[in-house]
Amino acid sequence: MLGEGIIKGMAETARNFIGSYSDPERLVTVQYPEEHIPAKQNARNFPFLVFDVEDPVAGLRCVACKICEKECPPQCIYIVMDRDDKGKPCKHPKVFDIDVSVCMSCQICVEVCPFDAIKMDTEFELSETNRYGGLLLTKDRLSKSNEYYHKIHSVEAAEVDARLADEKAKAEEKVKAKLAAAATAKAAAQAAKPVAG
Amino acid sequence: MKTTVVEPPVPSGAPVGLPAGDGRFSLLPKTSFDGRVETELLEVAMGPHHPSTHGVFRMDVVLDGETIVKLKPVFGYLHRNHEKIAENVSYLASIPYTDRLDYLCSMTNNWAYALSVEKLAGLEPPERAEYIRVIMAELTRLANHVCLIGFLAQDMGALGTPLMYGFREREKILDLFEALSGSRMMCNYMRFGGCRLDLPPGWVREARVVVDNFPKFLEEFDNLLSGNEILMARTQGVGVLTAELAVNAGITGPMLRASGVNYDIRKVDRYGIYDRFEFRVPLGDHGDVYDRYMIRLLEMWESLKILRQALDDIPEGPVMDPNAKIRNFKPKPGECYERIEGPKGELGFYLVSDGGANPYRYRVRPPSLVNLTVLEDMCLGHNVADAVAILGSVDIVLGEVDR
Ligand code: SF4
Ligand code: SF4
Numbered sequence: 001m002l003g004e005g006i007i008k009g010m011a012e013t014a015r016n017f018i019g020s021y022s023d024p025e026r027l028v029t030v031q032y033p034e035e036h037i038p039a040k041q042n043a044r045n046f047p048f049l050v051f052d053v054e055d056p057v058a059g060l061r062c063v064a065c066k067i068c069e070k071e072c073p074p075q076c077i078y079i080v081m082d083r084d085d086k087g088k089p090c091k092h093p094k095v096f097d098i099d100v101s102v103c104m105s106c107q108i109c110v111e112v113c114p115f116d117a118i119k120m121d122t123e124f125e126l127s128e129t130n131r132y133g134g135l136l137l138t139k140d141r142l143s144k145s146n147e148y149y150h151k152i153h154s155v156e157a158a159e160v161d162a163r164l165a166d167e168k169a170k171a172e173e174k175v176k177a178k179l180a181a182a183a184t185a186k187a188a189a190q191a192a193k194p195v196a197g
Numbered sequence: 198m199k200t201t202v203v204e205p206p207v208p209s210g211a212p213v214g215l216p217a218g219d220g221r222f223s224l225l226p227k228t229s230f231d232g233r234v235e236t237e238l239l240e241v242a243m244g245p246h247h248p249s250t251h252g253v254f255r256m257d258v259v260l261d262g263e264t265i266v267k268l269k270p271v272f273g274y275l276h277r278n279h280e281k282i283a284e285n286v287s288y289l290a291s292i293p294y295t296d297r298l299d300y301l302c303s304m305t306n307n308w309a310y311a312l313s314v315e316k317l318a319g320l321e322p323p324e325r326a327e328y329i330r331v332i333m334a335e336l337t338r339l340a341n342h343v344c345l346i347g348f349l350a351q352d353m354g355a356l357g358t359p360l361m362y363g364f365r366e367r368e369k370i371l372d373l374f375e376a377l378s379g380s381r382m383m384c385n386y387m388r389f390g391g392c393r394l395d396l397p398p399g400w401v402r403e404a405r406v407v408v409d410n411f412p413k414f415l416e417e418f419d420n421l422l423s424g425n426e427i428l429m430a431r432t433q434g435v436g437v438l439t440a441e442l443a444v445n446a447g448i449t450g451p452m453l454r455a456s457g458v459n460y461d462i463r464k465v466d467r468y469g470i471y472d473r474f475e476f477r478v479p480l481g482d483h484g485d486v487y488d489r490y491m492i493r494l495l496e497m498w499e500s501l502k503i504l505r506q507a508l509d510d511i512p513e514g515p516v517m518d519p520n521a522k523i524r525n526f527k528p529k530p531g532e533c534y535e536r537i538e539g540p541k542g543e544l545g546f547y548l549v550s551d552g553g554a555n556p557y558r559y560r561v562r563p564p565s566l567v568n569l570t571v572l573e574d575m576c577l578g579h580n581v582a583d584a585v586a587i588l589g590s591v592d593i594v595l596g597e598v599d600r
Binding site for chain 1: 282286287289290291292293294296358362375376377378379380383385393394397417420421422423424425426427428429523524
């Protein structure tokens with residue numbers, strides 16, 4: 001019969017229409033500004049810098065190696081390394097800017113950073129009236145504590161902490177082994193002296 | 198279905214497209230037909246359309262009354278210099294750019310690119326990563342096809358309803374992508390030698406729920422549209438693409454199969470681990486818009502089959518080749534071309550490496566662009582309103598056409 005298909009389709013629409021008032025599976029709208037959908041574990045938006053101890057300046061993990069600056073696809077990171085009075089590099093960024101109006105939230109900077117210093121934030125309500133300066137995040141706005149990192153990505157942060165602790169322990173062991181080796185060498189040299197004399 | 202094929206009228210004045218006598222450039226010479234009222238061709242610029250549909254795209258059509266006698270696709274509005282940018286950044290840094298090629302299917306774009314670089318660098322993704330890739334590609338196919346059918350119906354005037362139903366289902370797939378990769382559309386997920394992250398706990402279970410609920414939705418879509426007389430009247434016999442022309446023009450993907458050519462790269466090349474799954478390749482008969490619509494619907498059923506098998510069989514293990522390097526990645530000199538069956542057709546990446554950190558040459562073979570080349574052949578002799586339906590059935594995303 002002509003029109004049968006249309007009627008069948010209309011029935012489908014009607015079923016959906018009624019369902020949208022009664023079926024709990026279909027009542028999915030979240031009243032956004034009042035309610036929020038909790039961010040997923042892996043959610044990412046813009047990068048931030050992690051600092052460890054209380055002091056957000058000295059505790060920054062970033063050593064200004066500029067790998068992320070080089071790898072960032074749209075080149076929106078700008079880093080200047082800090083130098084002391086004699087002009088020696090301090091392994092610390094003096095300037096660390098990310099232009100989030102250019103950033104494409106790709107997470108490449110996070111992946112290439114060898115020091116776990118830069119991570120992705122989940123903050124997304126960043127609207128600004130100042131279109132240029134307001135979206136250029138400087139070091140002080142980018143620095144966030146490790147606790148904050150734990151809050152937004154608990155699983156990943158725990159892994160990173162474990163890895164860092166592991167690396168630290170290994171490094172300490174290495175130093176100790178070096179010291180011990182130096183000590184034994186010294187002792188051996190001292191022991192050898194009288195014979196030589 | 199009755200179809201009227203109108204022969205393009207032969208203008209008696211200057212040939213179409215040549216400058217008119219008074220020096221002004223015009224596509225519209227005066228025409229007169231023997232024994233008929235003198236008519237004038239009319240040139241209409243359709244578009245550029247809003248990006249939220251297919252992208253910014255314009256068709257210059259020359260009309261005789263309602264009938265299309267000439268059609269010129271005009272694109273380039275969304276050109277972002279993708280290939281040149283990719284030649285100037287490292288191999289890793291162009292993965293996020295490939296997301297933005299066909300922004301509905303970032304996962305398959307990632308895969309095609311990763312496959313090329315893997316061939317260049319001789320990397321081998323582990324078993325689990327291969328399964329994850331297949332799952333992602335098939336989920337992407339579902340998401341792409343529901344969008345396409347929704348847009349096709351919307352282009353033909355079914356404002357909203359089918360599109361919103363499609364988006365409702367796509368939303369669930371995007372949630373899966375978000376839980377995995379952190380982003381809904383710009384996933385940036387696959388890497389050379391595997392995948393960036395392992396599946397989060399419980400992900401496979403959630404994916405199974407989505408896959409199990411999908412047939413219900415497909416049946417609903419079927420009820421809603423497939424038997425609809427208006428849809429049939431608008432699409433059957435419209436925009437016929439013959440198998441011969443399709444093959445000669447290099448058309449790939451569902452468009453080619455709607456014309457009855459059995460060519461699916463998943464079956465032909467068996468890249469990844471597609472040889473392990475059992476699925477069929479639906480083929481069309483007439484090569485018209487309705488067949489193209491139906492092929493997509495049937496393909497979704499086959500994708501569900503693959504998904505079920507992959508979700509059942511996925512093994513435990515690492516997701517990254519241990520030889521893969523993130524920093525300082527420099528494949529040895531050489532060239533390669535790898536392709537996959539994207540939701541829109543053959544998506545291939547051609548790479549030339551000179552041993553440096555950036556590709557020396559980087560070229561994308563976008564399915565949408567090649568599929569668009571036969572638009573004029575399909576539209577000639579049809580009404581203006583049909584051109585919209587035909588364009589909708591080609592399945593283009595301008596991010597990929599213009600790059
Ligand atoms: S964030 Fe990481 S990669 Fe970037 S400069 Fe600092 S330490 Fe280097
Ligand atoms: S997320 Fe991507 S675009 Fe943004 S700063 Fe990091 S590397 Fe650059």
